[in-house]
Amino acid sequence: MPKVTIKDDFDLRKITDSGQCFRARELKMGTFRFITGRNILYIKKVDEESYDVSCEPQEWNSVWIPYFNLDENYADIRADIVKLGEGKPYGEYLKAATEFGAGIRILRQETFETLISFIISQRKNIPAIRKCVEQICKLSGKSVYTPQGVVSLFPKPNELAGVSVFDLANFALGYRGAYVKEAAQKVNDCIIDLRSLKDYSDQDLINELKKLRGVGDKIADCVALYAYHRTSVLPIDVWIGRAIKEDFNGENIFAQFGDKAGILQQYIFYYKRLAEKEY
DNA sequence: CACCAGGCTCGGC
DNA sequence: GCCGAGCATGGT
Numbered sequence: 483m484p485k486v487t488i489k490d491d492f493d494l495r496k497i498t499d500s501g502q503c504f505r506a507r508e509l510k511m512g513t514f515r516f517i518t519g520r521n522i523l524y525i526k527k528v529d530e531e532s533y534d535v536s537c538e539p540q541e542w543n544s545v546w547i548p549y550f551n552l553d554e555n556y557a558d559i560r561a562d563i564v565k566l567g568e569g570k571p572y573g574e575y576l577k578a579a580t581e582f583g584a585g586i587r588i589l590r591q592e593t594f595e596t597l598i599s600f601i602i603s604q605r606k607n608i609p610a611i612r613k614c615v616e617q618i619c620k621l622s623g624k625s626v627y628t629p630q631g632v633v634s635l636f637p638k639p640n641e642l643a644g645v646s647v648f649d650l651a652n653f654a655l656g657y658r659g660a661y662v663k664e665a666a667q668k669v670n671d672c673i674i675d676l677r678s679l680k681d682y683s684d685q686d687l688i689n690e691l692k693k694l695r696g697v698g699d700k701i702a703d704c705v706a707l708y709a710y711h712r713t714s715v716l717p718i719d720v721w722i723g724r725a726i727k728e729d730f731n732g733e734n735i736f737a738q739f740g741d742k743a744g745i746l747q748q749y750i751f752y753y754k755r756l757a758e759k760e761y
Numbered sequence: 762c763a764c765c766a767g768g769c770t771c772g773g774c
Numbered sequence: 775g776c777c778g779a780g781c782a783t784g785g786t
Contacts, residue, residue, distance in 0.1 A: 600767075603766090603767055604766090604768040604769060605765090605766055605767095606766055606767085606782095606783075606785090607766040607767085607784075607786085608766085608767075608785095609766095609784080609786095610766075610783075610784050610785065614784095654782085656781080656782030656783050657770095657780095657781055657783095658769095658782080658783095659782095695769085696768090696769065696770085698768060698770085699768085700767070700768060718767095719766090719767035719768080720765085720766070720767070721767070722767085751767075755767090
């Protein structure tokens with residue numbers, strides 16, 4: 483099996499549980515599966531900076547290094563965040579949150595999948611979102627056979643647009659079924675061109691996404707951050723809202739972090755949702 | 762059983 | 775422009 487070396491923050495379990503992707507999962511004993519487009523990766527940590535991967539080096543370089551954002555150094559990013567927080571009332575909190583989440587990275591995910599997944603995400607918890615996304619893949623995505631089993635890919639716009647609202651609603655989407663259908667149709671008909679949006683400014687990108695029914699500030703922000711890698715964009719969900727209220731004395735502290743605001747958001751989301759559970 | 766979840770739309774001010 | 779009800783369904 484090919485091996486790769488990664489000398490930076492990289493925790494497969496934390497990335498899988500980070501709430502930005504919904505199809506990644508641990509199969510068994512530290513082997514994780516990730517999917518993007520038609521590429522499927524099985525990856526397992528074998529040593530301190532060494533990983534077994536199921537793909538050839540060329541695919542690793544062209545697909546998975548960008549996907550995991552491995553061309554940036556997250557240990558440095560964490561250090562920058564901690565430094566900016568030094569002396570502030572929330573300095574220690576940022577230190578704890580970034581340390582707890584060390585290993586998380588902001589993925590560069592496929593645009594259509596991210597859009598649809600986050601439309602589904604509204605008023606659902608993460609396990610429920612995962613289940614819905616998985617069902618949609620099984621219902622309308624292509625099947626790929628790998629040595630580790632059958633994988634259903636996320637459907638292409640035309641594949642998803644062909645599913646009836648009735649079927650979508652029955653797949654636990656409820657009222658979101660119509661939003662998903664509409665969005666898939668508009669992407670398929672090129673009424674919104676997800677590819678060309680990459681050249682838009684952050685604000686223009688968000689405004690375009692918000693033209694879709696079922697896409698408001700939060701979901702547009704998530705798509706901008708997780709699919710278009712706009713790391714200065716700050717999605718505010720209930721957990722981040724809670725952190726602002728409970729931990730930052732009502733102050734939105736994120737703006738000062740510039741293009742690291744979205745990344746800090748991810749650490750705090752993870753920290754808030756999982757760390758405080760213990761108590 | 763309640764209450765909450767990576768919110769949004771729509772109608773009423 | 776801001777505010778709040780209503781929204782379908784599953785997880786905890």
